[in-house]
Amino acid sequence: MTDCVFRIGGEGGEGVISTGELLTLTLARSGYEIYTFRTYPAEIKGGHANYQVRASDTLLLSQGAWVDVLVPFNEEAYQKHIKDLRKGGVLIYDSDSVTPPNTDGCIAYPVPMTSLATEKIGVKLTKNIVALGVFSGLFDIPFEKFEELLKERFGRKGEAVVNKNLQALKVGFDYIKSQPKRDTIRMGGGPRQIKELVLSGNESLALGAIASGLKLYAGYPITPATDIMEFLAKELPKIGGFVVQTEDEISALGTVLGASYAGSKAMTATSGPGFSLMVEMLGLAVMSETPAVVVDVQRVGPSTGMPTKTEQGDLYLAVYGGHGSSPRVVMALTSVEDCFYGIMRAFNIAEQFQMPVVVLSDQYLGHRKATVPAPDPSKVPVIERRTPTPDELGPDFKRYLLTPEGVSPMSIPGTEGGYYVAEGLEHTEIGYPAASNYENHVRMTQKRYKKFYAIEALSNELTRQYGVEQPEIGVIGWGSSEGVIREAVQMAVEQGYSVGAMHPKILYPLPLVRLTKFIVGAKAVIIPELNYTGQFATLLRKRFAKDFVQLNKATGLPFTPQDIFDKIEEVATNVRRGSGSRTHAASV
Amino acid sequence: MSAEAVAPELTPQAYKTDEHPIWCPGCGDFGVLSSLYQSLAGLQIPPKDLVVVSGIGCSGRTPGFVRSYGFHVLHGRVLPVALGVKLANPKLTVIGVGGDGDGFAIGGGHIPHAARRNLDIAYLVMDNSTYGLTKGQYSPTAPKGFQAGSTPYGNIEKPLNPLAMLIAYGATFVARGYSGKPKELTELIKKAIDHKGFAFIDIISPCITFYNTYKVIPPRLAEVPADHDASDRAKAFELSLKEDRMYLGVFYQVQEPTFEDGVAEVKSRAQASSRPRLEEIFAEFS
Numbered sequence A: 001m002t003d004c005v006f007r008i009g010g011e012g013g014e015g016v017i018s019t020g021e022l023l024t025l026t027l028a029r030s031g032y033e034i035y036t037f038r039t040y041p042a043e044i045k046g047g048h049a050n051y052q053v054r055a056s057d058t059l060l061l062s063q064g065a066w067v068d069v070l071v072p073f074n075e076e077a078y079q080k081h082i083k084d085l086r087k088g089g090v091l092i093y094d095s096d097s098v099t100p101p102n103t104d105g106c107i108a109y110p111v112p113m114t115s116l117a118t119e120k121i122g123v124k125l126t127k128n129i130v131a132l133g134v135f136s137g138l139f140d141i142p143f144e145k146f147e148e149l150l151k152e153r154f155g156r157k158g159e160a161v162v163n164k165n166l167q168a169l170k171v172g173f174d175y176i177k178s179q180p181k182r183d184t185i186r187m188g189g190g191p192r193q194i195k196e197l198v199l200s201g202n203e204s205l206a207l208g209a210i211a212s213g214l215k216l217y218a219g220y221p222i223t224p225a226t227d228i229m230e231f232l233a234k235e236l237p238k239i240g241g242f243v244v245q246t247e248d249e250i251s252a253l254g255t256v257l258g259a260s261y262a263g264s265k266a267m268t269a270t271s272g273p274g275f276s277l278m279v280e281m282l283g284l285a286v287m288s289e290t291p292a293v294v295v296d297v298q299r300v301g302p303s304t305g306m307p308t309k310t311e312q313g314d315l316y317l318a319v320y321g322g323h324g325s326s327p328r329v330v331m332a333l334t335s336v337e338d339c340f341y342g343i344m345r346a347f348n349i350a351e352q353f354q355m356p357v358v359v360l361s362d363q364y365l366g367h368r369k370a371t372v373p374a375p376d377p378s379k380v381p382v383i384e385r386r387t388p389t390p391d392e393l394g395p396d397f398k399r400y401l402l403t404p405e406g407v408s409p410m411s412i413p414g415t416e417g418g419y420y421v422a423e424g425l426e427h428t429e430i431g432y433p434a435a436s437n438y439e440n441h442v443r444m445t446q447k448r449y450k451k452f453y454a455i456e457a458l459s460n461e462l463t464r465q466y467g468v469e470q471p472e473i474g475v476i477g478w479g480s481s482e483g484v485i486r487e488a489v490q491m492a493v494e495q496g497y498s499v500g501a502m503h504p505k506i507l508y509p510l511p512l513v514r515l516t517k518f519i520v521g522a523k524a525v526i527i528p529e530l531n532y533t534g535q536f537a538t539l540l541r542k543r544f545a546k547d548f549v550q551l552n553k554a555t556g557l558p559f560t561p562q563d564i565f566d567k568i569e570e571v572a573t574n575v576r577r578g579s580g581s582r583t584h585a586a587s588v
Numbered sequence B: 001m002s003a004e005a006v007a008p009e010l011t012p013q014a015y016k017t018d019e020h021p022i023w024c025p026g027c028g029d030f031g032v033l034s035s036l037y038q039s040l041a042g043l044q045i046p047p048k049d050l051v052v053v054s055g056i057g058c059s060g061r062t063p064g065f066v067r068s069y070g071f072h073v074l075h076g077r078v079l080p081v082a083l084g085v086k087l088a089n090p091k092l093t094v095i096g097v098g099g100d101g102d103g104f105a106i107g108g109g110h111i112p113h114a115a116r117r118n119l120d121i122a123y124l125v126m127d128n129s130t131y132g133l134t135k136g137q138y139s140p141t142a143p144k145g146f147q148a149g150s151t152p153y154g155n156i157e158k159p160l161n162p163l164a165m166l167i168a169y170g171a172t173f174v175a176r177g178y179s180g181k182p183k184e185l186t187e188l189i190k191k192a193i194d195h196k197g198f199a200f201i202d203i204i205s206p207c208i209t210f211y212n213t214y215k216v217i218p219p220r221l222a223e224v225p226a227d228h229d230a231s232d233r234a235k236a237f238e239l240s241l242k243e244d245r246m247y248l249g250v251f252y253q254v255q256e257p258t259f260e261d262g263v264a265e266v267k268s269r270a271q272a273s274s275r276p277r278l279e280e281i282f283a284e285f286s
């Protein structure tokens, strides 16, 4: 079995990211499953960046725990990452800028990348292409796939640029071929045949939004959500839609509500600081019953926090943010593939139930790339909002008609006889303010919450499970940790533990039927979360008297399967000793 | 029999809802509403194609009294919502209404951007120089010395100048009206709705309850001079800075491409390089 983790590190702007991306695409085109992970420097220019590519011939669930091939472009990268290199792993370093004190315990290939690039090509920046040539020569990654890709990438810049890059590729290839191979990694081609795409979570989400019929995107730039806006700015106008960059996030969600009210599917995407600004507008969407999709690609908070690092810290805000009794749906995306289908479901829920849907992603998921089967939009049939029947229209049109399911007919401007005012004040069935009618307020609040019955059923349906179905030790995760948890559970099951994981996709309303069965049957339940206090665990404690075991990691980095596995082992030992499930906010 | 039924003429009455305005008797907003009915009838705007977006304040209650579509949004957020409505369906007539607090204080950050985008909407600010709904605190257009609940010793801030501000920000139609001159106001609102681009009217609309200016305003009023060249931005700006009188009429009006024109242009540029099917977009990532 092939399963290899490459990590390239260096100065931002030195080509670390583009080297990683070219390697990713080449490996994907060579038939491997891919799972990438990247961190960015916070600096605008410079600072440390790294790009990790895991390639395998079987389905990948996480970024991996150890590095098999480490490629430091500079001394800092070497110092930072050498501890993660597997024992006996491969170290390929730029010998012009890195001097390892010793290379015991690994297989080292010094390559003078900088001088090869400057002397043989005359362009220092081509040193990352030299590195790609080295990968090809050393690991048998098909040379012609690299060539093909470089021609596509640089074709527009003219033949001279293409040729320089092709030369650099050859220089790296030849250099390493002149050395004896001392490792055993071979990546000549994987088994993958079906049509797959290489997408980041954000790209997958944007494509899913297009497939749902998105017509208007309004947003304000913020890391790590900006690339959703930029992707859509390019693609949406081609199919008759539009992207508007508003003056702030309040305006972004306001614009979305206006467009949705007037009949267009609309969304916005942001991160913590922007989402905080949107809270009042979210309440307007609830009160006026206007469909809206709000994506929060979470980063480390509070305040400006650590903009380029990952966290699952906005769950409280998503579920509880705002004043009043304010029902909204909160979903969490779990994988690159799920970004596509998940956002389609979000649009469906928003339209069907005429309310805002908050979709939580995060930096780790939004920015990592993975091979995914070409998405098939027909898997999630598009649902449109309920519009009035002809006999509902007329002078007495009731936009906020009380119905058993809480959903009323929504007329679209341009429709004769469907006049109404979408109201932010509490209102009657016809939409007229009724700010002193207490009974009416109770009725209307109930109406807005009634929608949860049907959504809760959907929440149960969309909850996934891995490992032992009714386990002794349960793990309940959310969002982008799905793959990592699944891999850890697999490891634990293989070692004979009775472990299973549950992973809801709709976090609010909670999938109570599924959770109850799972939680009641388990001796201990671990809740892994990338935040300091355990926001999901708190949400669960409101409904279950269980003494959940929290596993909190709040470093700005994602979980590794090992993090979860270690916790499972520890809890299993306690369970065996009879100490059962304990609550403690351990930090990784 | 004629193939096409002739739609009956829409009277001002046709735009009234059954709801009686909740405003204090004598409030300037009645005059504004009545002129709005007259203007809509004058232009024969079909109610089904009209959306009135309003903010929070006494003035913000307006959509409830207009038989058409409406969106009563948050305090200060008229313009973002109006942008969304208009982008979703450019065929709609979109009118934004709100107070001076709504527009110039809490919502002030949106005005420059709505103005410079030149979105084709009319924005009517019912300016009473006070926060009517919250019982009379000073607003951004209240004069220095204004005494009320939050300024018991007098307002120490100088008022902002809405007309100068809108001209500076790039609005393509900037005017001032007065609720007490319904005929003239009707004409102004008609012009604003008719204008292709962002049309702004600062409508002086006294709050009889908390800041009764019915005595002090009329003597200061004057028509915009007949020889004023409204297409000259510098002249318009100069007129807006005059403090001797309160001029009523159109200060500035020019024709420029609207936001909607720009949107159409972006779409056609994008479609020139088009692969309009999802599968073809997928191909880029394989």
Ligand SMILES: Cc1ncc(C[n+]2csc(CCOP(=O)(O)OP(=O)(O)O)c2C)c(N)n1
Binding pocket: B056, B057, B058, B059, B060, B075, B098, B099, B100, B101, B102, B103, B126, B128, B130, B131, B132, B133, B134, B139
């Ligand atoms: C975010 C927010 N802050 C404060 C308020 C309270 N509030 C309601 S209306 C208003 C001011 C109204 O003044 P103006 O906009 O001039 O409208 P007017 O009542 O004078 O027509 C305020 C402060 C609110 N509704 N929302």
Ligand code: SF4
Binding pocket: B022, B023, B024, B026, B027, B028, B029, B058, B059, B128, B132, B133, B206, B207, B208, B209, B210
């Ligand atoms: S408080 Fe002032 S602005 Fe409000 S309705 Fe009464 S008079 Fe009009």
Ligand SMILES: [Mg+2]
Binding pocket: B057, B099, B100, B101, B126, B127, B128, B129, B130, B131, B132, B139
């Ligand atoms: Mg006011």
